[in-house]
Amino acid sequence: DTGVSQDPRHKITKRGQNVTFRCDPISEHNRLYWYRQTLGQGPEFLTYFQNEAQLEKSRLLSDRFSAERPKGSFSTLEIQRTEQGDSAMYLCASSSLYAGSTGELFFGEGSRLTVL
Amino acid sequence: AQSVAQPEDQVNVAEGNPLTVKCTYSVSGNPYLFWYVQYPNRGLQFLLKYITGDNLVKGSYGFEAEFNKSQTSFHLKKPSALVSDSALYFCAVRRVMFSGGYNKLIFGAGTRLAVHP
Numbered sequence: 001d002t003g004v005s006q007d008p009r010h011k012i013t014k015r016g017q018n019v020t021f022r023c024d025p026i027s028e029h030n031r032l033y034w035y036r037q038t039l040g041q042g043p044e045f046l047t048y049f050q051n052e053a054q055l056e057k058s059r060l061l062s063d064r065f066s067a068e069r070p071k072g073s074f075s076t077l078e079i080q081r082t083e084q085g086d087s088a089m090y091l092c093a094s095s096s097l098y099a100g101s102t103g104e105l106f107f108g109e110g111s112r113l114t115v116l
Numbered sequence: 117a118q119s120v121a122q123p124e125d126q127v128n129v130a131e132g133n134p135l136t137v138k139c140t141y142s143v144s145g146n147p148y149l150f151w152y153v154q155y156p157n158r159g160l161q162f163l164l165k166y167i168t169g170d171n172l173v174k175g176s177y178g179f180e181a182e183f184n185k186s187q188t189s190f191h192l193k194k195p196s197a198l199v200s201d202s203a204l205y206f207c208a209v210r211r212v213m214f215s216g217g218y219n220k221l222i223f224g225a226g227t228r229l230a231v232h233p
Contacts, residue, residue, distance in 0.1 A: 033220065042206050042223030091159055104150065105221055107159040
């Protein structure tokens, strides 16, 4: 499968625990995005990487959130000291230089987080 | 600032009938517009995009969308709905980040399409 893959697909955790999500983009894509989607809402932008550089972080990304893309390939999104309000679907997307020029993103299946 | 509005939370249509899912946008400059579909507990799948050219854009699964600059709309359409089209549909507009030379998509809140047999 050459699409965007995310792991885990589902994560249930207790409030205060740390969680980490992984995203493997389409192999030739140098642009990687994280979005968050809560129930009944559209995806909201969280952060963007071009290769290994994190070029933008949304104000939605509090200090408890950190994202990395150390070698410009896969990315991780870590949430520390989770809160119930963090419960959401975390979506990863990637794009190539050429598709990115028009804005088209390719999304993974998402990682659903439930904080009890 | 770029924004997208989807005025209908839900659209109901009988199988075989035409369907329309509405989207209006607000952008500075030329709009790049997109439709994505989301099935339950799944990610978003790209349907179609408008960049320039013909106002009627054809996409996946028999969907098409009509760009109307004067009405700032980009409505999604299909001549004959299928029960399997039932899903959540999102309209999005590209926001160009000149400082980094990249794009990001701004999404509407989504419209749930329910196609009844």
